[in-house]
Amino acid sequence: MNSPLSPTHRQHIERAASGAMTPAGQRRQRGYRSPQFAEEQHCRLLVNCYAREVAMQEHTLAVLPAAHAAERLPTPADYQGQVLDIALPRVDSRLRVGVLHVSATGNFDYTTEVFVQRGQGAWRAAGWEALARLIIEDLSARANTDFNAELLQQIGDSIATMRDLLARLPAPRRPGAPVSPLQAYIDSEQSLLTGHPFHPAPKSRSDWSPDEQRHYSPEHQARLTLRHFQVPREWIVSDSLDQVPASELLDQLSAHGLHADAGCVIVPLHPWQADWLARQDTIAAAMRDGLVRDLGAHGLPFHPTASIRTLLAESADCFLKLSLSMRITNCVRTNARHELESALTGTRLYRAMKAEMQGHFPRFHVLEERAFLTVAIPGGHGERHRELENGFGLVVREGLGKLIRDGVNPVMCAALFGNGEHGRQQVFALIERFALHHGHPLERAARLWFARYADAAVYPILYLLFEKGVAFEPHMQNTVVGLDPDGAPSHIVLRDLELTRLAPKAHALARALGLDPATLEQLCCSDERAWTRIGYCLFVNNLCEVVATISNGNHALYLELWGVLRHTLQNYLLQFPSPEANRRIQGLLAGEPLPAKGNLLTRFLRQADRQASYLPLYHPLGVVNGAPAAAN
Template sequence: MNSPLLSRHLQPARPDNERFAERQHSRLLINCYAREVAMQEHTLAVLPASRSAHPAMPDDYRGQVLEIALPRVGSQLCVGVLHVSATANFDYTTGVCLRQGQDAWRDASWQEIARLIIEDLSRRADTPFNNELLQQIGDSIATMQDVMDRQPAPALPPLAATTTPLQIYIESEQGLLTGHPFHPAPKSRSDWSPAEQRDYSPEHKASMRLHYFQIPQQWLLSDSVDGDALQGLAAHGLQPEAGGAIVPLHPWQAGWMRRQPRIAEALRSGEVRDLGAHGRPFHPTASVRTLLAEDAASFIKLSLNMRITNCIRNNARHELQSALTGTRLYRGMQADMQSRFPGFRVLEEQAYVTVDLPGADPQLANGFGVLLREGVAGLLRQDVQPVMCAALFGNGEHGRKRVFALIERYALHRGYTLERAAHHWFARYAEVAVHPILYLLFEHGVAFEPHMQNTVVGLDGDGAPSHFTVRDLELARLAPQAQPLARAMRLEPETLAALCCSDERAWIRIGYCLFVNNLCEVIASIANGNHSLYLGLWGVLRNTLQDYLAQFPRPSANRRIQGLLAGEPLPAKGNLLTRFLRQADRQASYLPLYHPLGVVNGAAASF
């Protein structure tokens, strides 16, 4: 079937994996720099291409060319693209070319691109060259290449190789081959050796048993939303000695703990006991440190004292408390949400365990933090096929092939053309995702983090979106209208301070996570280079927002949504700048990102 969705159809031959990983990271760097710097400084242009108009392109090239000036380092970058993208979701068609000074254009390696961009940022910020970032990019390339070297040839259709709904779900968690499309080093895990990567990484289809330590009972700190929830963190058949408590760790974290002087001393003295690995295997999910139980009834979010993308991934106590507070607050809203949005769910954070480690650095104590989360078994029992959103959207060609297969299936079931099916499929996704998230924000004052990795789309028998699930409540934020509920819980000051924010910060959380990180990628993935369809999907989103306002015309919602429909920018997170400046994720800057909502015709998107 000829597809108006896939102007670049599936490539049957597997690319050279080293070249693929390097080219992918060159494009990631272009993505990040274009959105965070070039668009802000107006040093970017998309030009029509011909041999005479742009000598960097091949003789037979008929696309367009994205050109970015790096004036602080006297250089220019260019790459073939299918069309203009206001949001920097470009569809690339060539490798990246470089011109330094008045030299001729030539192919650029990832090292040249990375060095030039880092040097440009160094001069821009008047700071030293960040060699650590260059190393992280190299680590990410090596990880991606190793993953692809060990992948079997992809099956068609993409999800047909798995048989049960649970296997399909696990495969979606473990199938992120390219990762975050707007991060310079999405696969960087420099603390892991190649062998550890294969033992613990989701992309390598790993599974593992939890590792257990016994600690003194007086060190233990715990909480649960229900009386029996802590049983989900209980050791598998292990019984603590009198005065002891048993805590689970990620097996790599257990090794890290043993190397810390305070823990090594406690192990030698017998104050802490290493009980080893026990119980059934768990499957690592896309976040690497969150594991899914074999029966899918629960997730367990473990600490890892290593950097994954922007953060050291251990669980501070105030983060654990924030997660459970998110569950408790949502329970008070759940009846209202379910009556209005029956396809929307929030996975509960059910219990946590951590320690108060006498005489130790807080980072060491945080390394014991463990969180128990509700699993996806409930969705599976409802005959809904859960798929982690990042596996479909923002996962390069692998994700786009899956999206095409789903829309093609939907078109066949409904008797639609592919383009009509694409509009309807996205309209269903937008409604189940956008309406409840906006309602939580504007009616309840709650901002979760509905970015691609934190959300799960539920597919019905036609392959169309019917459910939308949010997970990971650790970074929930409360606008002023919801803060009295949190204060009534008598939370610790650090937890309360982390939860509460201004209306503006709550909107930034939703504007970035839902619109930029999620919906921009969904639209780009479905359109897959078809610019007419791309604009039509933005028109569908415009209709979705107008429908929301018609149902829930609260003044705060009207102000934000009408602003978007009039062309006000969205907030885009600066992952490249955050990594370059060596900042914590909470210090990340947000840049204005313009979009087509103010110029598309919603009526034309109605099919």
């Protein structure tokens, strides 16, 4: 029988959690409470994005042993890490930064500041603005366009937001203090301190003042009371899955105690959005005429989740996805009518196959989008009019209350993976608990823990794609992992069906629902586009981050985890062989690249998210040996 954690294993996990020395090098990142952390983190984010989206594509990137670098970075004499070197020949410059290990997927773990050399000048530590300007200058020369000052401003806004929320972090809970599963889940939704690790401005919320940031942001542990507008019933456009009108569901959900006038409906709004709408000329005129009434803030409080505009009810039995007419990362976060209809259509389609999915994958769950409501304001047309209408759109989503009552401990995946040291500490605590519970050495426990996660996520998502033609969006913020009492993954929960895409295999079923042409056009796509959605969301955004977090700079473990994933994919093909699955999975196992989303390029080119480019991302699946996680 394997013994519990040895002193060596325990020291390794303590080193990993504290950010001290690891076998691969020395961490020198400042802690979250350092005044410089937000700036340094955004430097790392810019390197992440540029490396993956530009340097890897143009072959201007190399990882060098520190001792063999042409010019050493100003690091301690005993530095044993490696150096990421990126050439920017269009602007006659180079970037260098210490990293723990080589990463084929660009999931680097940084150990030093970022250094810049212009021409043949001296190497200097790069401040965030100098680095951002250099990268934007390079992209401008690459695309033959003007300098994008808007992107520079978004990065600065993101830094200001991160700096403010980190300066106001509450004191950590006392170790061992009891926390309910619901509170632990809310904590996970509100703990994204660093945001998307491959976005240049993950905390950009430029439309909010500092006071609004603190009042509405999940990272500030906000609790919101909804504002309510009364609008004419003939303006309402809604749908519901279970014959209960959306307006009744909303009344029950917020328990506002208000009574609508005859011929009117009460519509809940995010309080910031209510203020925004009230300032718009069309709505202000309707208020003056008495057609729209602002009834104020009433009812039960809600918890903002990581997406900022999606709120969790106090009971946890429902989420409410509201509209915010402001850009958060790539998109203005309003709900267009075709998106609302797509969300309910995704639920209707999944209900038709739910029994089969539960038979194959009993611990996989998709949160239903149960109703939507929006408005159609008479007498208007054009983009501006649609913007106002979209600003009212909302979705009622199934919550996690039943799963929690059934003994599942849910945690949003983005809180664990890709969330810096804060997430890494939680992951290692879970793996340590799992190792102690089962008497495994730590690295074996890490492989087994990852195998459980990969099995739970990969099998049902690939089955939906290859057998049903359904592509959800299983990226980090859309995926919730349920944990066993021993800290191991037991359930995978997917949410947010607004961007469901249907491959040709599902087109006939979608057409049979009698959808309007705009919604049908949004839903249906080619096999290639559906695979791009899953290849990016599941593999690049999700599993690459899981592997990087668990391996924590241990390159041998990093390759072993990729071997476990290869074994998982091979086993999927044995259980569910099909021509499409065979073509895609065997392609990955032979080394075909994955699609990586170009968030930096999307922001630089001022494109809508639906226009985002996807770049080839190579990975170790084709060069590692597939092995069961339990192998010694």
